[in-house]
Amino acid sequence: MHRIVIVIVPAGMGRKAAVNEGRLKPAIILVADRTLSGSYKVLFEGIFATMQTTQVPQAVMRHLISPRMAVDKEGRAHAAALGIRRLEAALINAGLDRKEVICTTPEALPRLLGPWVKVVGVSSSDPLGRGMSNTTTANFWKGQLYTRFWTGRMMEVICQAKERYNFKVIGGGAGAWQWINDPQEARRQGFDTIFEGYGETTGVKVIRDMLEGRSAAEGICEKATATEGICSIVAASLMGIIELSRGCGRGCGFCTMAQKKMRHLPIDTIIADLETNVAGGIKSVVSGSEDFFRYGGEGVKVNFDKLHELLETMKRVSGLTFMQIDHANVSSVAQLSDAQLREIRRLLTWEAKSDYLWVNLGVESANGRLVAANSTGKIAPYRAEDWQGMVEEVVEKLIHNGFYPVLSIVLGLPGETPADVEATAKLVEYFGRKEAVVFPIFYEPVRADEIGSKERFSLARMRRDHLDLYEKCYEINFRNVPKLFWDNQRAGGVPLGKRTLMRMLGKTEIRAWRKTFARLREELPLQTLERGRKSCGFNDKVLIGSLGELN
Numbered sequence: 219m220h221r222i223v224i225v226i227v228p229a230g231m232g233r234k235a236a237v238n239e240g241r242l243k244p245a246i247i248l249v250a251d252r253t254l255s256g257s258y259k260v261l262f263e264g265i266f267a268t269m270q271t272t273q274v275p276q277a278v279m280r281h282l283i284s285p286r287m288a289v290d291k292e293g294r295a296h297a298a299a300l301g302i303r304r305l306e307a308a309l310i311n312a313g314l315d316r317k318e319v320i321c322t323t324p325e326a327l328p329r330l331l332g333p334w335v336k337v338v339g340v341s342s343s344d345p346l347g348r349g350m351s352n353t354t355t356a357n358f359w360k361g362q363l364y365t366r367f368w369t370g371r372m373m374e375v376i377c378q379a380k381e382r383y384n385f386k387v388i389g390g391g392a393g394a395w396q397w398i399n400d401p402q403e404a405r406r407q408g409f410d411t412i413f414e415g416y417g418e419t420t421g422v423k424v425i426r427d428m429l430e431g432r433s434a435a436e437g438i439c440e441k442a443t444a445t446e447g448i449c450s451i452v453a454a455s456l457m458g459i460i461e462l463s464r465g466c467g468r469g470c471g472f473c474t475m476a477q478k479k480m481r482h483l484p485i486d487t488i489i490a491d492l493e494t495n496v497a498g499g500i501k502s503v504v505s506g507s508e509d510f511f512r513y514g515g516e517g518v519k520v521n522f523d524k525l526h527e528l529l530e531t532m533k534r535v536s537g538l539t540f541m542q543i544d545h546a547n548v549s550s551v552a553q554l555s556d557a558q559l560r561e562i563r564r565l566l567t568w569e570a571k572s573d574y575l576w577v578n579l580g581v582e583s584a585n586g587r588l589v590a591a592n593s594t595g596k597i598a599p600y601r602a603e604d605w606q607g608m609v610e611e612v613v614e615k616l617i618h619n620g621f622y623p624v625l626s627i628v629l630g631l632p633g634e635t636p637a638d639v640e641a642t643a644k645l646v647e648y649f650g651r652k653e654a655v656v657f658p659i660f661y662e663p664v665r666a667d668e669i670g671s672k673e674r675f676s677l678a679r680m681r682r683d684h685l686d687l688y689e690k691c692y693e694i695n696f697r698n699v700p701k702l703f704w705d706n707q708r709a710g711g712v713p714l715g716k717r718t719l720m721r722m723l724g725k726t727e728i729r730a731w732r733k734t735f736a737r738l739r740e741e742l743p744l745q746t747l748e749r750g751r752k753s754c755g756f757n758d759k760v761l762i763g764s765l766g767e768l769n
């Protein structure tokens with residue numbers, strides 16, 4: 219998910235933008251990496267764009283999975299990642315001329331760069347390929363993740379232009395923590411400053427300094443969620459992402475949202491963003507929240523009335539087909555009754571009926587105590603010892619009321635034992651008997667101290683029971699993801715030809731994954747025994763390969 223990172227209140231606002239020979243010459247250019255600059259109809263398509271370069275040839279990625287986003291004659295992106303859209307809106311709200319700031323795409327970027335540029339803001343969700351879900355697949359395949367590959371390519375272009383025109387480069391986005399933890403690489407890529415967090419507060423000063431030619435600190439971490447300063451976007455957001463809430467605050471050790479308290483956007487702002495998207499031709503939208511069902515709530519408590527009010531107001535906006543939910547929390551769903559969930563489902567059905575309204579929930583492990591040890595607030599307000607039963611109940615409840623659970627588990631959580639892996643495997647078998655999919659993810663720390671102590675889980679630490687569990691999840695997904703994906707694409711208006719081509723690509727991927735599992739199975743038994751003697755304890759996406767088996 220992409221988050222806003224910087225807000226600018228530049229000096230000299232209101233000055234006329236340089237326009238020469240019919241070309242726009244903006245002082246500030248905002249651009250997201252290529253995976254966040256594609257033209258996607260539904261969220262799943264965007265997720266697939268983060269595969270490995272060896273899994274999908276570039277031509278297929280560029281033209282089929284992630285076709286380029288259209289720009290107007292001045293180079294403005296038709297739709298842009300929400301983070302840079304928010305930034306653009308904040309700039310304009312602060313008085314900057316609309317011609318001085320532009321959200322563009324990596325393809326249109328070169329023609330906008332010149333001596334008139336003062337700041338280039340780059341946003342990426344996974345610039346160095348170290349995001350937890352992405353590193354999981356990177357363990358199995360050679361090559362590079364497209365997020366990293368394309369960000370690197372774009373930074374080369376920006377670096378060359380920077381040498382000629384001497385502008386400042388600032389990086390941000392949901393993956394900013396990766397540059398913060400690797401300042402040498404950030405410097406090598408041409409960044410002057412990395413800004414991590416929401417930008418409506420400190421980001422203002424940072425960009426003002428840059429516009430006035432002053433340097434800012436190399437790494438800046440903003441802890442606030444800055445919801446007070448949010449301005450409605452002025453043009454469509456990528457995939458029609460509509461931000462409902464910011465932060466989460468449940469304290470998971472592997473998540474950058476762990477310590478950011480959840481704050482909710484006012485309904486007026488949400489509706490304004492929704493209307494802007496509809497006016498920009500976006501028909502299917504995605505909720506931007508770490509916990510959809512917690513909208514309007516206080517702390518970890520849900521507030522059904524507030525969520526209901528929001529959804530009723532959203533439903534009055536005409537021209538939308540359907541809304542995808544993305545993330546939610548098990549303990550938030552547990553607080554809602556069947557009748558409330560049914561009502562929410564009703565309100566989420568717009569013009570196009572979607573049979574698979576999926577909700578992504580982090581289960582992490584069957585062992586509630588292990589989950590609580592790594593995610594202090596994930597189970598609250600419930601008890602860790604009730605976790606497994608609660609997860610099963612929530613999955614049943616969601617299915618029963620018209621939702622489709624997309625679950626994730628984490629392999630290699632710190633403190634995990636073989637007994638935990640076995641219990642989680644049984645839980646996954648239970649999911650397999652339901653209408654659900656399960657994505658196994660390798661534990662990847664985001665905190666500098668853990669990164670240093672190499673707590674990450676990888677193929678090298680995988681035991682045979684991990685592989686069995688991983689494969690079990692994938693076999694469920696090979697069966698169920700294609701149906702879900704097909705339905706989402708249909709509801710999102712993806713043409714039949716593209717759907718069919720992607721299904722064929724998925725079948726190839728499934729064959730490749732099964733071959734990989736078979737190879738690993740041959741290699742793992744001896745290593746497993748060896749590891750078992752040495753140690754028992756240790757810790758949304760991996761959808762790839764699950765596209766093909768549509769019944």
Ligand code: SF4
Binds near residue numbers: 474475477593596
């Ligand atoms: S519940 Fe989800 S969003 Fe919240 S801190 Fe944990 S992983 Fe992050």
